[in-house]
Amino acid sequence: MADREYPRSWYAATRDAAPDRAPFGGQSDADVAVVGGGFAGLHAARLAAMAGRRVVLVERRRIAWGASGRNGGFVGAGYAERSGALIDRLGLDHARRLYAQSQRGVAIVRDALEALGRTDIRMGSGKLGVSRTDQGSGFAERTRLMADKLGASFEPWETEAVRAVLSTERYHQAIHDPSAFHIHPLNLALALAADIEGRGGAIHEGTEAVALDRAGGGWRIAVQADGVAGEIVARDVVLAGNADLGRVQPRLARAVLPVATYVAVTGPLGPALADAIRWRGAISDTRRAGDYYRVVDGDRLLWGGRITTDTREPPRLREMMRGDILSVYPQLGPQLREAGIAYAWPGIMGYAPHRMPQVSQVEAGLWICSAFGGHGLAQTAAGADAVVAGLLGEDDRWRLFAPFGTGWAGGAIGRIATQLVYWKLQASDWWDEKRQARNAETLRT
Numbered sequence: 001m002a003d004r005e006y007p008r009s010w011y012a013a014t015r016d017a018a019p020d021r022a023p024f025g026g027q028s029d030a031d032v033a034v035v036g037g038g039f040a041g042l043h044a045a046r047l048a049a050m051a052g053r054r055v056v057l058v059e060r061r062r063i064a065w066g067a068s069g070r071n072g073g074f075v076g077a078g079y080a081e082r083s084g085a086l087i088d089r090l091g092l093d094h095a096r097r098l099y100a101q102s103q104r105g106v107a108i109v110r111d112a113l114e115a116l117g118r119t120d121i122r123m124g125s126g127k128l129g130v131s132r133t134d135q136g137s138g139f140a141e142r143t144r145l146m147a148d149k150l151g152a153s154f155e156p157w158e159t160e161a162v163r164a165v166l167s168t169e170r171y172h173q174a175i176h177d178p179s180a181f182h183i184h185p186l187n188l189a190l191a192l193a194a195d196i197e198g199r200g201g202a203i204h205e206g207t208e209a210v211a212l213d214r215a216g217g218g219w220r221i222a223v224q225a226d227g228v229a230g231e232i233v234a235r236d237v238v239l240a241g242n243a244d245l246g247r248v249q250p251r252l253a254r255a256v257l258p259v260a261t262y263v264a265v266t267g268p269l270g271p272a273l274a275d276a277i278r279w280r281g282a283i284s285d286t287r288r289a290g291d292y293y294r295v296v297d298g299d300r301l302l303w304g305g306r307i308t309t310d311t312r313e314p315p316r317l318r319e320m321m322r323g324d325i326l327s328v329y330p331q332l333g334p335q336l337r338e339a340g341i342a343y344a345w346p347g348i349m350g351y352a353p354h355r356m357p358q359v360s361q362v363e364a365g366l367w368i369c370s371a372f373g374g375h376g377l378a379q380t381a382a383g384a385d386a387v388v389a390g391l392l393g394e395d396d397r398w399r400l401f402a403p404f405g406t407g408w409a410g411g412a413i414g415r416i417a418t419q420l421v422y423w424k425l426q427a428s429d430w431w432d433e434k435r436q437a438r439n440a441e442t443l444r445t
Contacts, residue, residue, distance in 0.1 A: 006062060009070055010265035010302065010343040011186040018063070018190045023225030024204035024232070030056040032391065033221055033234035035209045035248060037061075038068035039185075039377060040369045041240030042192040043108065043384035045201055051392055055201035056232055058223055060208045060241075064189030067373065068380070070263060070347040072292045072304045074282045075109050076127050076180030077102040080374035081355040083150055090403060092149060098400050099150040105382030106179060112381075113188070116195055121187050124294060126281030127180035130162060130171040132290075139173050153179045165279040170328045182282040182294050185377060209248040212237065218365055221248070236391045238367045240384075242350025256358070256371050259351040262314075263304040264321035265296065267339030269332060273299050276329045291324060300342070301325065301332075307374075317344045349373025352404070359383040359401040361390060367398075 006012040032048040034041045037059030045057045059065070077099060079086070086095040113119050135142075143156035157174040193203055204225070211222035218235040239248070242256045277283075277295055284292035289307040296302045303325050314320060318341040326333055352358055352371035357379055360368055367390065369383045386398040 006065060006069065006186075007345055008343065009263070009345045010296070010300075011069055011184065013343070014184070015186045016190050018193070021063070021193075021203050021205040023206040023228070024056075024058055024223055024230045025225060025228050027231045028056055028202070028233070030054045030202075030232060030234040032056075032236045032238065033219070033232050034058070034238045034240055035221065036240035037063040037189075037193070037203065037205070038066055038240060039064070039189060039192075039380035040372060040384055041238065042068075042189055042196065043381045044238045044240060044369055044388055045196050045203075046112075046192055046199070047108075047384060047388040048391070049196050049199040049201045051388070053392075055196065055199075056234065057196065057201065057203045058207040058209055058221075058232070059203070059205050062205050063193045063203070064186050066242075067347045067349040068189055069186040070345055071185055071349075071377070072263065072282070072284075072302070073123070073182045073185045073294070073377070074127060074180065074284070074292065075106055075183060075377045076177050076282070077106055077152065077378060078376075079356055079379060083146060087149070094400070094403075096150055099152060101382045101386060101397060101400055102379055103152075103179070104385060105378035105380070108381040108385055109183075109188070109378055110181070112192065112195075113183075116191050118187070118191050121183050121191065123182050123184060123296060124280045124282065125178070125181045126279075127177045127182075128157070128162070128166075128174045128279065128281060128283050129177070129286055130166070130174040130283060131286050132170055132172070134159070134172045143175055153177065165277070166283070167276045167278075167331070168328050171285070180282060183377070188377075212248045212366075236365045236367065238369055238384075238387055238391075239362075240369045242370055242373075256350040256352060258348050259373055260306075260308050260312075260346045260348055261304060262306050262317060262321060262344065262346050263302065264318065264325075264341050264344040266301045266303070266325075266336060267342045268297070268299045269301060269335040269339055270299055272332055272335045273301060276332055277301070291328065293325075313346045317346070354404045356404040357383045357401060358404065359386055359398050361398060365391075367391060 031053040032055045034045045034057040037057060041057055045055045049055045113122055140156040147154050154175050154177040157176050159172045162171050162174045197203060207223050207225040209221050210224050213220050215233050219237045221232045223230045280295055282294045291305040293303040303321055305324055321344055322336055322341055350371045351373040358368050358371040362368055367387045369387045372380045389395050390398045
């Protein structure tokens, strides 16, 4: 298993003990076969097992080896695409039902923690989405109106309330979501995997799906594990990978772009951190590629940010992340110099150009549940819930995602185009902040 060990991160260093699950070999029949051991695949497998289906899940490396085990750990409603843009495109009723499905995802994660007896995995409650530019006098009214439209629980915070808990002049107003929370994602993934097995499901690590073909009224998945071929026949197949689905389903793999983001965890910062951040919920800013962070271990800061289509780890990643922290909380400079960045790592997520998950029935018995990069952890549960409801014949909630499709993401050209868009948006954010700062300075003089 040496080549499949978890990459070094704070999550890997603090994870629960978990067995090395044997690779798959031979032949197997199942009601539902799941390809991918991230959150989308784990939730789909667990929900199907809870409904009494025989489940087999195969994972190329280890459970939550990729982005599912390395992310910011935020659980909250909504999507990467703005709610206003969804309303404009789909109409209020459709957008409201999509938002409700994301709320359902929050409930699935929350209820799983309770059912598994693992409320310790939950590390804090509430989320603040802070703005780095002043949103004007109509901010509170606009926020409440949008919450009413969506059936949401979020609420506006004015600048004074934000700065009462976050000691920085970088932030102005915020949107507070009291229903959101944050977790240790790798430990949740491991707990979900153990529960699947406890319900009779089979999980095989180190097993790559390499081909997919029709087999009577179902599907046949060819797999390889340590050079040994195997075969799984199932009535329904859920593809819960991203760009790594290339060998088993090239068209769907081409619909997702691999995009990198970065996370760091500081050493212990002591009382200075509590002076700077007096909020124990999750925090993110509203820029296009903004910062997201939270306090962990009492006095460490977990900080994520930056987005790029270049998936290589930068050579000076720790220095980059330290600079991002100090740009918001310069008062932590002395503590950061002493404690340093204890962990820093990249996470490669699957991103669809339309900024929505890819949740659909590709053809009879073949489902896709993918492209959750940038959405948060609740949306993986929401997508899996819609897929499993569909394959069980309960309803067609998966059709809520149908307008977004699984079109080609553009390959290398798509990555270049996406990166150019990111740079343009980041430049717009930078310019907006600079312009507002200049205007504020003019008013003071």
